[in-house]
Amino acid sequence: MQSKSLQELSALIEDGLKKIIADGKFAEFLAFHSKFHKYSPMNSLLIFCACRHATMVAGLKQWNKLGRRVKKGEKAIMIFAPLIKKVIDIEVDCEAVSESERHVQLLQGFRAVCVYDVSQTEGKELPEEADICHDFGGETELLSKFISVFGYKYGVKHEPLEPDLGGFLTSDNTITLNANKSEEQRLKTLIHEVAHGELNHFKEKSKSRAVKELEAEITSFIVSGHFGVDSSCYSFGYLAGWSDGDISEVKEALTVAYDMANSIIAQLEAAMSLPKAS
Incomplete structure (x- = not known):
């Protein structure tokens, strides 16, 4: 499967947002985003444009860990993922802390990754997710x-x-x-x-x-x-x-x-x- 470039994803966001607003679907998108509030609004927008009925998305490896497999023929949803690099903080006193404690994480940029909605998978039943259902009285x-x-x-x-x-x-x-x-x-x-x-x-x-x-x-x-x-x-x-x-x-x-x-x-x-x- 051919992955989309960051430029292509950025263009999808721009075009998708224009279409959502022009079609009067902006409020519908925000309702969708409320279920995905831990995702950036731009990733939420990419998910919304690709799969409006999505409720829970994850990468292929994560679904496999949960005992589920992506169904044959399902199309991936492309989103942004951060590129994180560990570096040594030279300002930290190396005698006071261990080398592992001197590591800091720096954002190097973003890359395009594939995720799939739970509806695109099959296999083991998932435990009830606290982040999806809220009952506060x-x-x-x-x-x-x-x-x-x-x-x-x-x-x-x-x-x-x-x-x-x-x-x-x-x-x-x-x-x-x-x-x-x-x-x-x-x-x-x-x-x-x-x-x-x-x-x-x-x-x-x-x-x-x-x-x-x-x-x-x-x-x-x-x-x-x-x-x-x-x-x-x-x-x-x-x-x-x-x-x-x-x-x-x-x-x-x-x-x-x-x-x-x-x-x-x-x-x-x-x-x-x-x-x-x-």
């Missing part, structure tokens, strides 16, 4: 947990607001949520406003308001989807406006939102893994 528990995790930094208030307003963040790091909205929508709005705060949008002057809103909404969409909360009915209005958007801005917003979503998810999951106080 619904919106009520998740909203409470979100407030407890980020409450030290953001004061959260619930007040009646105008019907078309979900909530807002003020410069003193106070988030006001519309008490007339459902818990699900208040949760989604809370994630959106926390993303604004964590991305320092109040002080960021180089980005337009539209780009800031896109970053916050993509973050909210990915985090909500990761925890099983469907926020599409709230997000489509934000995302549909990018059908004629600048592709470079969308790619940059995806990268920023990807990093922020992973940070928020990690903080929430760490808090959820802690034992409850007696």
Whole structure:
């Protein structure tokens, strides 16, 4: 099988993103990416364009280790993989640490690799994956947990607001949520406003308001989807406006939102893994 070059993969990303936006599939892609939040958005995009029903991907060797084989005739999904080189850190005192401890890993670049979705394989049944199924008790528990995790930094208030307003963040790091909205929508709005705060949008002057809103909404969409909360009915209005958007801005917003979503998810999951106080 002939592998694609990095240039070809980059072109696929550019063309794929243009087509997704033009076809009004941007929100669908973000819902897909919420299942693959540990992958870069560009790799997620390559997987989405090649296999929209994908749920779990791995390389040939990894599938073999899990007791599964790729079905005959299945076409590989090409993604980027980092090239890591181990080097000796010359600034570390060699008398204080062993040689192995002096090794550091440096990113040398990227290469194209083949992966396959689980639906393209057959063999041994897989154990239930914690990263794929999330059951944290619904919106009520998740909203409470979100407030407890980020409450030290953001004061959260619930007040009646105008019907078309979900909530807002003020410069003193106070988030006001519309008490007339459902818990699900208040949760989604809370994630959106926390993303604004964590991305320092109040002080960021180089980005337009539209780009800031896109970053916050993509973050909210990915985090909500990761925890099983469907926020599409709230997000489509934000995302549909990018059908004629600048592709470079969308790619940059995806990268920023990807990093922020992973940070928020990690903080929430760490808090959820802690034992409850007696």
